[in-house]
Amino acid sequence: MSQVKTRYGFEGVPLDPVPAGTNLLVTGPSLGGLRQLSLGLLSGPADEGILLVTADVSASEVVTDFEAVGGDADPGRMCLVDCAHESDGTESDRVHGIATPADLTGIGMSLSALYEQLYDDGLQRVRVGVYTLGPLLVYADDVRPVYRFLHTVAGRVRAADGLGVCAVDPAAHDERTIRSVAQAFDGTVELREGDAGHQLRVRGLSGQPDGWVDVTL
Secondary structure (H helix, E strand, O other): OOOHHHEEOOOOOOOOOEEOOEEEEEEOOOOOOHHHHHHHHHOOOOOOEEEEEEOOOOHHHHHHHHHHOOOOOOOOOEEEEEOOOOOOOOOOOOEEEOOOOOOHHHHHHHHHHHHHHHHHOOOOOEEEEEEOOHHHHHHOOOHHHHHHHHHHHHHHHHHOOOEEEEEEOHHHOOHHHHHHHHOOOOEEEEEEEEOOEEEEEEEOOOOOOOOOEEOOO
């Protein structure tokens, strides 16, 4: 397999393609483009699957947001774990509902089952996302169970040559928590919003643009 085919690209985002198996932590203001950037990184070609844990908004809302950033939410390639709200009627074999973000075991089991389903459907390249980590951290007694959950998810992504993208607003948590969470990832994509618009920079990954670069969200 060629090197190009083993990498994941990001159309419309000023990042170079990353190797298969890469896990990214996206940090930034939740009301300042974090959702748009995270979902944009998860958007990919039609021959890639999408597996998304939504902890802040319902499954139906995140599908709308995903399509708004140009993503293809074809149910044949997209599966969701909804732990944000009580049932909104969207549960199916492609959408698993979890009663609370505190149920990390249940979320992990649904992720594994849906990952296998996408793989069985012939989608061997899968982008896996969590938006956002905030509720998981709030409901947990401390950061350790969330780190273990993320470490397990990242390991699954790495073993399956997938792409992991998880988002968090660092302003909502203490610095120690963010540092602990970041250890589960290969690199961090930082987002900021200023008078000139949105900018991002990458930490921990080689072959990426240096410093802050403009990004349109």
